Amino acid sequence: MTAGAEKQPEDGSHEKQNVHLDSTKQAAASPVYTMQAFFDGKMKVEDFARSEQERPTVPHDIFDDTLPVVDIAAIKDGTAEERRANVVKMLKAAKSWGFFKISNHEIPLQVVLSNLQLIFVTADHACDEAVKRVKKNGKQFFALPMERKLPVRAPDFVFGYTGGSPVNWKSKWWLEALMIKVTDEALDDMIGQVFPDEKDFGVRFKEDLKAFFSPMHELSRFIVEELTEALGLERDTFTRLETPGSNCTGRMNHYPVCPNPDSVLGIPPHADTQLLGILHQDDTGGLQVLKDGEWVGIQPDDSTFVVNIGDTFQAITNGILRSAAHRAVVNAKKDRYSTIYFYGIDNSITLTVPPKLITEDRPLKYRPFTVREHRKYIVDNEVPINAVQHLEINPEATALFLEKLFG
Ligand SMILES: O=C(O)CCC(=O)C(=O)O
Numbered sequence: 572m573t574a575g576a577e578k579q580p581e582d583g584s585h586e587k588q589n590v591h592l593d594s595t596k597q598a599a600a601s602p603v604y605t606m607q608a609f610f611d612g613k614m615k616v617e618d619f620a621r622s623e624q625e626r627p628t629v630p631h632d633i634f635d636d637t638l639p640v641v642d643i644a645a646i647k648d649g650t651a652e653e654r655r656a657n658v659v660k661m662l663k664a665a666k667s668w669g670f671f672k673i674s675n676h677e678i679p680l681q682v683v684l685s686n687l688q689l690i691f692v693t694a695d696h697a698c699d700e701a702v703k704r705v706k707k708n709g710k711q712f713f714a715l716p717m718e719r720k721l722p723v724r725a726p727d728f729v730f731g732y733t734g735g736s737p738v739n740w741k742s743k744w745w746l747e748a749l750m751i752k753v754t755d756e757a758l759d760d761m762i763g764q765v766f767p768d769e770k771d772f773g774v775r776f777k778e779d780l781k782a783f784f785s786p787m788h789e790l791s792r793f794i795v796e797e798l799t800e801a802l803g804l805e806r807d808t809f810t811r812l813e814t815p816g817s818n819c820t821g822r823m824n825h826y827p828v829c830p831n832p833d834s835v836l837g838i839p840p841h842a843d844t845q846l847l848g849i850l851h852q853d854d855t856g857g858l859q860v861l862k863d864g865e866w867v868g869i870q871p872d873d874s875t876f877v878v879n880i881g882d883t884f885q886a887i888t889n890g891i892l893r894s895a896a897h898r899a900v901v902n903a904k905k906d907r908y909s910t911i912y913f914y915g916i917d918n919s920i921t922l923t924v925p926p927k928l929i930t931e932d933r934p935l936k937y938r939p940f941t942v943r944e945h946r947k948y949i950v951d952n953e954v955p956i957n958a959v960q961h962l963e964i965n966p967e968a969t970a971l972f973l974e975k976l977f978g
C-alpha cells in the first residue's frame with residue numbers, strides 16, 4: 572500500500588523522498604518498526620501474533636486458479652472480437668474481483684527481475700550477469716545492514732524504507748518494504764543515500780529502475796484508459812489528472828521467513844490507495860484476495876502480472892469498480908519478495924465522480940475528496956480494511972449534491 576500522512580504544502584509540489592535528513596533527526600522523527608525491533612532482538616515472533624479471528628486460515632501455497640486473465644496484446648492488436656472480449660473480461664473482473672491477471676503485456680520478466688534484484692534477490696532467478704555481480708557484492712538493498720537502510724526511511728511513511736509497521740501500532744506487520752517515488756529526483760536521492768561511494772553502480776541502478784518503471788507507467792495508463800472508456804467515459808477522464816504531484820510509486824516488499832507463520836501476517840487485510848497497482852510476486856506464494864467473503868490465494872506465475880483496483884478508482888467510478896481487500900501471508904520455508912508499481916493521479920486535486928456514472932439506480936456514493944486526505948486517513952487509522960468507506964456520503968448529503976448538480 573502506499574499510504575502516508577505527510578505534512579507538506581497542499582499543492583503536493585514538495586512531496587519527495589525525504590532522504591536528506593541526517594540520521595539523528597530521522598531517528599527522532601521516525602517510529603521504530605516491527606521488523607527492525609525483531610532483528611534487534613527487541614520483539615519476538617509472539618509479539619506479532621494476531622487474534623484468533625485475524626489469523627490466516629489459508630496457507631501461503633494454496634491457490635485458486637479462477638482469477639481472470641486478460642490478454643493485453645489482444646486489446647492492443649487483436650481483431651475487433653478479441654479486443655472486445657478482453658475488454659469485457661477486464662471490466663467484469665475489475666467490478667467483481669477488483670483483481671485480474673494480465674498476460675502478453677510485453678514487459679520482459681527480466682526487466683522486472685534484473686533491476687529489482689539489485690534491491691532484493693530471489694535466488695531462483697539469479698541468471699543475469701548484473702544480478703550475479705550485485706549478489707556477490709552484497710549490495711542488494713534488503714541485505715544491507717539496518718543502519719544503512721534506515722536513513723532512507725521517510726518519516727511520513729510514504730516514500731523510503733519501512734521495516735514493518737510502527738511498533739506502537741496495534742497491528743504488527745512481518746515485512747520490510749522500500750517505496751520509491753518514481754521521479755529522477757527521488758531516485759537520485761535514494762541511490763545517493765544508499766550507495767554514496769559507488770557512482771557507476773548508482774548510474775546503472777537508476778537506469779535499471781527506470782527501465783522497469785517507464786513501461787509499467789505506460790501499461791498502467793493503458794489499463795486505466797481502457798477501463799475508463801469501457802465505462803462510457805472519455806478515455807483520458809482520469810489519466811489527465813496525472814500531474815508531477817501524482818503518487819506513482821514503486822514498492823518492493825520483502826517478507827522474511829517466519830518460524831510461526833500461522834500466527835502472523837505480512838500485511839494485514841487492506842485495499843490500496845491509488846488508481847491501480849501492477850504486481851509481480853516471486854514463486855513462493857502469499858498474496859490472498861477477499862472474494863465473496865473467502866480468502867483466495869493467487870497463484871504466482873512469471874508470465875503474468877497481477878493488477879488490482881485501488882480505493883481512488885473505486886470512489887471516482889462511484890463504486891462501479893471494486894477496490895478489493897487483500898493481504899500477504901508468510902511462511903516458514905523461504906523469504907518472499909513482491910514488487911508493485913502503483914499508478915496514481917494528483918494528490919491535491921479535489922476528485923468528484925463524473926456525472927455520467929451517477930444514475931437513479933446508482934446514486935452518488937462518494938463525496939469529493941483528495942488522494943492526500945485519503946492516504947492520511949489510512950495511515951492515521953493504521954491501514955483499516957475498508958478505508959474507502961470514510962469517503963461515502965450519507966443519503967441526505969447525496970440528495971443535496973444531486974439537486975445542485977442536476978437542478
Ligand atoms: O506482497 C504482496 O503480494 C501484496 C503486497 C501489497 O498488498 C502491498 O504492498 O500493498
Ligand SMILES: [Fe+2]
Pocket residue numbers: 572841842843897
Ligand atoms: Fe496492497
